[in-house]
Amino acid sequence: MEKTLIQKSKTGESAKKITARVVLNGMLRELGNGKFYQGVPKHDLLTAQALEKSKYPLHMRFEMKKNGIFLFAPISYRSKTTFHEYGFPIWAVDHNNNEIFEVHLEELIEMIYIEFCDTFTEEGLDRFTQRIKSSVRNLQITSEAISERQHPISYSFLESEQILPAGHNLHPFTKSRMGFSEEEQKLYAPEFENGFQLDYFLIHKDCISEQSLSGISAKEIFATLASVPEEYYFDNIADYYIVPCHPWEAKYLMSTEEYPEIIGSGLVIHIGKLGEEFYATSSIRTLYSPQFNWMLKFSLHVLMTGSVRTNSLKDLRRGYASSAWWNDRKTLFEKTFPDFKLLSEPSTISVFFKKENIDSFNILVRENPFSSQDKVLLLARLCQDESTDHNFTTDFFKNLAETLQTSPEQAILTWFKRYSQLLLPPLNTLFKEFGMAPEVHQQNLLIQLNDELLPQTIYVRDGQGYLLKESYKEKYKKAIEECPEIEDLFIRDERLLDIISHHLLVSNFAALISSLGKTGLIEEQKLIHILYDEFSSLHQSEPSDLTDYALHQRYWAVKSNLQSAILDVDGGINASSISYAKVPNLLHRYFFSQQLIHPQGKEVFFKRYFPKEDVTISMRPIDLENDLEMLHEWFNREHAVKIWQMNWPIDELETYYRLMLPSDEAHSYIIASNDEPSCNIEVYWACRDIVGDYYEVLPTDYGTHQFIAPTDPKKKYVSPSTQSMVDYVFAQPEVGKMVGEGSVDSLASMMNKAHVGFKVDKVIEMPHKKANLNFCYREWYWEKFPQNKNIQITTNIIKNE
Structure with a gap:
């Protein structure tokens, strides 16, 4: 107890x-x-x-x-x-x-x-x-x-759907199921592993609207689930469909004011629970049986995440339309990509009484390719970030390492690369050649594993989310004429890229990379490098708006799920009402300079002797505990106040550095001349800085701010300090060009930059200053100082004759 x-x-x-x-x-x-x-x-x-x-x-x-x-x-x-x-x-x-x-x-x-x-x-x-x-x-x-589960891990499809302890990691109502009592949740939620019979009705054909692809019949599919009991046989039984309903939804329907009239009409007859047991998948309303070739997606008047999860008529149309569209293209596509499968929903039914839709009976019939023997992982299973002693993701990759007879790190690298290669090329072809994008977020993507537990086949579900680019509408004019419902699948190209960004780049890859990093078995940066290389290779061979967006967009779009939850916006009813926020492009971290922005230690790492000035310049990262008072005094000097405007109280200056130093945006350094501190520089990653708002910034752009503390011309050593700063930045392989945005009020600053090769591009109006936007490439700098081309960043004093 x-x-x-x-x-x-x-x-x-x-x-x-x-x-x-x-x-x-x-x-x-x-x-x-x-x-x-x-x-x-x-x-x-x-x-x-x-x-x-x-x-x-x-x-x-x-x-x-x-x-x-x-x-x-x-x-x-x-x-x-x-x-x-x-x-x-x-x-x-x-x-x-x-x-x-x-x-x-x-x-x-x-x-x-x-x-x-x-x-x-x-x-x-x-x-x-x-x-x-x-x-x-x-x-x-x-x-x-x-x-409390006792049985060992089997990697079955159903197991993966049932074990999601942390729920939806991009939604505040991660396990919201308002409408279920606690007892009902134990009966119908996947985590409790309970199978249950479906509730069946006889419904007159005149009340039913069915849309099915040729050769598929919802009536025949449902008839294989359960036989009509003999006591329900009557003269015109052939005019009735046997229709399943989720047992919770059946109970809900029976509690409605309309139900007595519906059931009293004789057009709808309640039979009760029959047939084989089904099991809830992670969505709760889609039910699975390993003995049945179809999954059934039911309506549930239950509030899950941000929506009451009923199938609208629009959902049915879209599910059928995407199946009709895909049916004509599937064979050709799968010849090229046999290991990427879009699961279709080729049959739907809806029920009407007195011309009003009874949405409790709105059903989507989905392909079920998974037997109980298949090894299948729902991507969300790897993205749970469980706060328990036994983390599935950690255990899975340790098991994989044993299977492959390698280290856990190498096992993750192998698995992740295989996964990326299975997923990205077919998605890119779908988008580029077919103008189509499925919603491949972590709840929709299933990974079939081979005997070694490596990805073998990718499955994507939820046909209502198979969307088409608006710009391809003319291309599919004939398809629309043959199946008008296809028109419901089109969406503005720009909006579709935002949707892809959220589902593929954030909910899928970013969440997965983070979860793999949290195992402690691998550094996230190594996975980012793999993903960048895969996108880059694809962009070179098959460039598309998708690869361009993933590689070059400064920010990725992400759904504002928290805002929608707070403002009570139901994205299930009106997806266009969902707003999007933006997060920094994760792939840009491929060009992140750990040395420039997160240098290790506080000791001097660079010394260089300049014979002309007879000065040794040294550089080290800021030591906040010991440098703060000095910097505070520097920034309150008369020549600093006008240009730098950092003459804040010391507690504010300290806060500035305590926010800057751990950031991915910038770092601060102290330059000493003949061992006397004389200069403060900040190196910043331009794509994370406000300056990136004023030009087409690249992730290889790095900028600097430079403050010379002494006013005595004999102690300034401007050129040696500036050369050392530029040498240090250009020594990093991630850097493409340097950027500056010195105030137009500081002529000395611009002359100093011009001295080492910077050229003004334009004047920009920033919130805090009017500035000269200027750039410098290595070649421009080396034209000015060819002797600096082979400078090494070392604590050994470098002498240049």
């Missing part, structure tokens, strides 16, 4: 932590109000008080403007993506009221609601809170059920 109570307490806390992680990462993506914060400050005593209690070296600081506070969430795992892991508790720092306090999930939810809403309403907050609480409770009880 005591062990059970401890387990329930653990799963309860885990459920809250999973939810907090999802909403914090959602806020980070959608509001962009979070920045990494390093260490404990010396001069901001209130923040120091909170962070000393936290004991984590790195936090995400969220600026909650509408709440008037800062939130500090401890970082327990820092991802290259926006899927971070957080420690607890979270701390709030309220400078206005001079207080700090722990933030529990209930307070966090209210704060986030306030931050997103232009107009606060108690009703809206209560609705959002209740859905979060429902999701947390469901996370707890389903996690308890999963933890």
